Amino acid sequence: MAAKKNTKKQTKTTQFKNWIGGKWAVPHTRKTFENRNPADTSDLVGTFPASGPQDVDDAVVAAKEAFQTWRLVPAPKRAEILYRTGELLAERKEQYAHDMTREMGKVLEETRGDVQEAIDTAFYMAGEGRRLFGHTTPSELQSKFAMSVRMPVGVCGMIAPWNFPMAIPSWKLFPALVCGNTCVIKPAEDTPLSTYNLVQTLVDAGLPKGVVNIVAGFGPDAGAPLVEHPDVDAISFTGSSEVGRMVGQTAAAHFKPCSLEMGGKNAMIVMEDANLELAVEGALWGAFGTTGQRCTATSRILLHKKIAKQFTARLVERTEKLRVGNGLVQGVQVGPQVNAQQIETSERYVAIALAEGANLLAGGKRLKGKAHAEGHFFAPTIFAGVKPGMRIAQEEVFGPVVALLQFDSFEQAIEIANGISYGLSTSIYTRDVNRAYRAMRDLEAGITYVNAPTIGAEVHLPFGGVKQTGNGHREGGTGALDFYTTWKSVYVDYSDRLQRAQIDTGE
Ligand code: NAD
Numbered sequence: 001m002a003a004k005k006n007t008k009k010q011t012k013t014t015q016f017k018n019w020i021g022g023k024w025a026v027p028h029t030r031k032t033f034e035n036r037n038p039a040d041t042s043d044l045v046g047t048f049p050a051s052g053p054q055d056v057d058d059a060v061v062a063a064k065e066a067f068q069t070w071r072l073v074p075a076p077k078r079a080e081i082l083y084r085t086g087e088l089l090a091e092r093k094e095q096y097a098h099d100m101t102r103e104m105g106k107v108l109e110e111t112r113g114d115v116q117e118a119i120d121t122a123f124y125m126a127g128e129g130r131r132l133f134g135h136t137t138p139s140e141l142q143s144k145f146a147m148s149v150r151m152p153v154g155v156c157g158m159i160a161p162w163n164f165p166m167a168i169p170s171w172k173l174f175p176a177l178v179c180g181n182t183c184v185i186k187p188a189e190d191t192p193l194s195t196y197n198l199v200q201t202l203v204d205a206g207l208p209k210g211v212v213n214i215v216a217g218f219g220p221d222a223g224a225p226l227v228e229h230p231d232v233d234a235i236s237f238t239g240s241s242e243v244g245r246m247v248g249q250t251a252a253a254h255f256k257p258c259s260l261e262m263g264g265k266n267a268m269i270v271m272e273d274a275n276l277e278l279a280v281e282g283a284l285w286g287a288f289g290t291t292g293q294r295c296t297a298t299s300r301i302l303l304h305k306k307i308a309k310q311f312t313a314r315l316v317e318r319t320e321k322l323r324v325g326n327g328l329v330q331g332v333q334v335g336p337q338v339n340a341q342q343i344e345t346s347e348r349y350v351a352i353a354l355a356e357g358a359n360l361l362a363g364g365k366r367l368k369g370k371a372h373a374e375g376h377f378f379a380p381t382i383f384a385g386v387k388p389g390m391r392i393a394q395e396e397v398f399g400p401v402v403a404l405l406q407f408d409s410f411e412q413a414i415e416i417a418n419g420i421s422y423g424l425s426t427s428i429y430t431r432d433v434n435r436a437y438r439a440m441r442d443l444e445a446g447i448t449y450v451n452a453p454t455i456g457a458e459v460h461l462p463f464g465g466v467k468q469t470g471n472g473h474r475e476g477g478t479g480a481l482d483f484y485t486t487w488k489s490v491y492v493d494y495s496d497r498l499q500r501a502q503i504d505t506g507e
Contacts, residue, residue: 014044014045014046014047015032015046015047016046016047016048016049016192016193016196016216017049018049018051018055018058018059018213018214018215018216019196019199019212019213019214020055020058020059020062020213020214020215021058021059021061021062021065021066021209021210021213022062022203022208022209022210023209025055025058026049027049027050027051027052027055027217028051028052028054028055028058029049029050029051029052029054029055029221031049031050032047032048032049032050033047033048033050033189033217033218034046034047034048035047035048035103035189035190035191035192035193037102037103037105037375038103038104038105038190038335038336038337038338038339038375038376039105039325039326039327039328039335039336039374039375039376039377040326040374040375041374041375041376042374043102045099045102045103045193046192046193048189048192048216048217049215049216049217050216050217050218050221050222051215051216051217051221051222052217052221052222052225053221053225055215055217055222056184056186056215056222056225056226056229057225057229059184059213059214059215060155060157060184060226060229060231060232061231062209062210062213063155063182063183063184063210063211063213064154064155064182064231065210066182066208066209066210066211067152067154067155067181067182069208070180070181070182070208070211071152071180071181073180075128075129075130075132075178075179075180076129076130077129078129078177078178078180079125079126079127079128079129079130079178080126080129080206081177081202081205081206081207082122082123082125082126082129082174082177082178082205083122083123083126084205084206085122085174085201085202085205085207086119086122086123086126087205088201088204088205089115089118089119089122089198089201090119092115092197092201093112093115093116093119094112096111096115096166096194096197097111097112097114097115098111098328099193099194099197100114100115100165100166100191100193100194101327101328101335102193102328103165103190103191103192103193103194104162104163104165104190104191104194104335104338105291105327105335105336105337105338105375105376106290106291106293106327106335107327107332107333107334107335108327108328110289110290110327110335111327114164114165114166114167114194115166115167117164117166117167117170117459118166118167118169118170118174118198120458120459120460121167121170121171121174121175121459121476122170122174124174124459124460125174125175125177125178125480126174126178128175128178128179128481129178132150132178132179132481132485133150134147134148134149134150134487135147135148139491140501140502141493141495141499141501141504142495142499143493143494143495143496143499144491144492144493144494144495144499145491145492145493145494146489146490146491146492147489147490148487148488148489148490149487149488149490150179150481150485150486150487150488151180151485151486151487151488152179152180152181152484152485152486153179153181153233153234153257153484153485153486154181154182154233154234155181155182155183155184155231155232155233155234156172156176156181156182156183156184156232156233156234156235156236156484157183157184157185157186157226157227157229157232157234157235157236158172158173158176158183158184158185158186158235158236158237159185159186159219159223159226159227159235159236159237159238159239159247160172160185160186160187160188160195160238160239161188161238161239161240161295162188162189162190162191162338163290163293163294163295163338164294165187165188165191165193165194165195166194166195166197166198168238168475169185169187169194169195169198170198171459171463171475171476171480172185172236172238172475173185173198173199173202173212175480175481175483175484176236176484177202177207177211177212179481179484179485181234181484182210182211182212182213183211183212183213184213184214184215184226184232185199185212185213185214185215186214186215186216186217186222186223186226187214187216188239189216189217189218189219190338190339191338192214192216195214196214199212199214219243223243223247224246224250227247227250227251227256228250228254230254232256233256233257234256234257234258234259234483234484235247235251235256235257235258235259236258236259236475236483237258237259237260237261238260238261238262238295238475239261239262240262240263240396241262241263241396241422241468241469244260244261244262247260248260248471257483257486258471259470259471259473259475259483260470260471260473261295261463261464261465261469261470261473261475262295262422262465262468262469262470263295263396263398263422263424263468263469264295264296264297264299264396264422264423264424264425264454264465264469265299265300265393265394265395265396265420265421265422266286266296266297266298266299266300266422266424266425266426266427266445266454267298267299267300267301267302267416267417267420267426267427267454268282268283268286268298268300268301268302268426268427268428268429268453268454269302269407269413269414269417269426269427269428269429269430269439270283270301270302270303270304270307270311270429271304271410271413271428271429271430271432271435272304272306272307273430273431273432274307274429274430274431274451275429275431275451276307276310276311276314277314278429278451279311279429280311280314280315280318282298282427282429282451282452282453283298283301283315283402283453284315284318284319284322285453285455286298286427286453286454286455287299287301287380287400287402287453288319288322288333288334288380288400288402289455290335290455291334291335291336291337291378291399291400292380292397292398292399292400292401292402293337293338293342293398293399294455295424295425295469296424296425296447296454296455296457297398297454297455298402298427298453298454298455299396299397299401299402299403300386300393300402300403300405300416300417301315301402301403301404301405302405302406302407302413302416302417303404303405303406303407304406304407304408304413305406305407305408308404308406312361312382312384312404315382315404316361316362316382319362319363319380319382320362322334322380324367324372324377324378324379324380325371325372325377326371326375334380334400336375336376336377336378337376337377337378337399337400338376339376340376342376342398342399343366343376343377343378343399345397345398345399346378346381346397346399346400346401347365347366347378349391349392349395349397349399349401350364350365350381350401352391352392353383353386353390353391353392353401353403356387356390356391356392357385357390358383358384358385358386358390358392358403359383359384359385360381360382360383361382361383361384361404362379362380362381362382363378363379363380363381363382363400363401364379364381365378365379366378366379367379378399378400379400380400381399381400381401381402382402382404383401383402383403383404384404385404386403386404386405387405388405388416388419390403393405393420394420394421396422410435410438410439414438414439414442414443417443417444418442418443418444420467421467421468422465422467422468422469423444423445423446423465423466423467423468423469423470424445424446424447424454424464424465424469424470425445425446425447425448425449425454425455425465426439426443426445426447426448426449426454427448427449427450427452427453427454428443428448428449428450428451429450429451430450430451436450436451444466444467445465445466446462446463446464446465446466446469446470446474447463447465457476458476459476459477460476460477461476461477462474462475462476462477462478462479463475463476463477463479464479
């Protein structure tokens with residue numbers, strides 16, 4: 001990945017290798033997998049290495065070696081590479097967004113947003129190069145100085161999902177880098193190209209060899225060895241709660257810091273005093289944006305009984321008008337699902353919801369017409385009459401399927417919203433400031449929006465959830481710095497005599 005002019009060539013080349021120690025490396029396994037366009041499966045985006053433990057080991061060795069020099073580069077100098085990366089990403093935004101729509105499916109407007117998130121993260125984290133603040137504090141002893149400083153953790157292993165193919169890798173890589181760590185990243189098998197584009201940009205911006213390495217492949221073969229590797233000092237994982245649990249258990253067995261960002265079943269509450277047209281607009285975007293494949297997707301809409309009928313009629317009317325198709329086509333609002341399994345999951349949950357007695361108001365099936373014949377398209381789906389205990393109200397579908405529930409009182413709405421195992425995002429539509437503040441306090445989630453849907457995080461605020469969504473860490477904002485650094489407390493005694501804390505009290 002040496003020259004900037006290579007970028008175009010790389011994205012058009014169909015055969016990718018691993019990127020290890022500043023060189024392209026054929027996987028030891030000699031196996032590859034295909035990355036196909038979910039809107040048109042006859043379109044092969046590229047083939048990528050199906051790596052195994054030996055490839056992971058090579059990448060970790062390279063990252064470990066690079067750490068010895070990278071950690072000594074002053075943070076403001078490390079940050080200069082991030083600034084340049086942000087500038088280059090801005091220049092390449094259109095091309096990278098196009099590549100992303102082709103491999104992941106979401107519409108071009110949204111993939112531009114995904115690249116923009118990486119740009120924003122680059123500039124935000126570059127700013128940290130001149131902050132990375134620690135603390136100074138008085139010592140209890142005379143002529144003694146006390147401070148705490150942030151130290152890099154070492155080699156960070158990163159495992160990414162497919163739904164934000166550039167934004168999520170940037171949330172992991174950029175704070176890790178500015179803090180002085182080196183990285184091995186395993187992209188999601190559905191969307192590796194966007195990680196390659198991101199790392200290509202870092203390299204073009206001057207990142208030294210070995211500081212970031214890519215090992216592509218499947219979870220059990222390439223992800224698990226990364227988590228288990230003794231020279232990987234920290235693991236950052238984003239994905240399903242099911243896989244996150246395994247990753248967390250393995251990391252715990254090795255006493256490794258491990259950040260887990262996982263699923264959600266996010267509720268939007270619509271009170272009787274809400275601006276209904278605004279709430280419908282928000283529901284459409286929250287439930288069907290990114291084809292419902294966001295961890296923060298609005299997958300439950302809790303409606304006050306007084307406005308439920310009116311809201312539902314309007315939502316169904318607007319949903320049926322959504323244009324579903326290839327995200328590269330102008331005017332399309334909802335892209336395909338990312339792969340065949342995801343569409344099967346949507347179908348399965350439609351069957352489950354019907355069996356549970358929910359009332360199907362829109363969608364509920366694959367789209368098969370001429371425009372949809374070659375891809376994984378699912379009609380935006382609405383279920384009404386959903387009860388809080390039903391599986392469709394409890395489990396993450398990760399597709400364009402939304403459940404409508406009803407409530408009588410604010411208290412009941414909060415109880416239903418909180419009555420799930422996840423705790424990522426929540427929202428309330430109301431004009432009552434007291435209720436808005438009570439919701440901010442009482443909703444059990446890492447994120448609460450007022451008069452906006454459950455999606456729309458900005459990069460300088462902490463991102464993550466409670467309960468089975470996360471294990472207490474945060475990406476974005478200063479939360480990320482806390483994960484990618486470890487605190488060192490330093491005491492400097494300039495008294496020239498032995499002074500004993502807690503003992504030489506001066507009494
Ligand atoms: P997934 O858990 O199937 O895969 C995530 C990553 O883990 C992939 O790179 C995969 O290859 C890897 N993996 C799979 N098995 C592994 C194993 N045994 N060991 C190590 N790695 C393994 O999730 P997905 O389908 O890619 O993404 C969808 C999920 O991600 C949803 O549940 C969604 O809510 C969640 N998500 C959460 C956030 C968040 O920040 N909270 C953001 C985006 C997506």
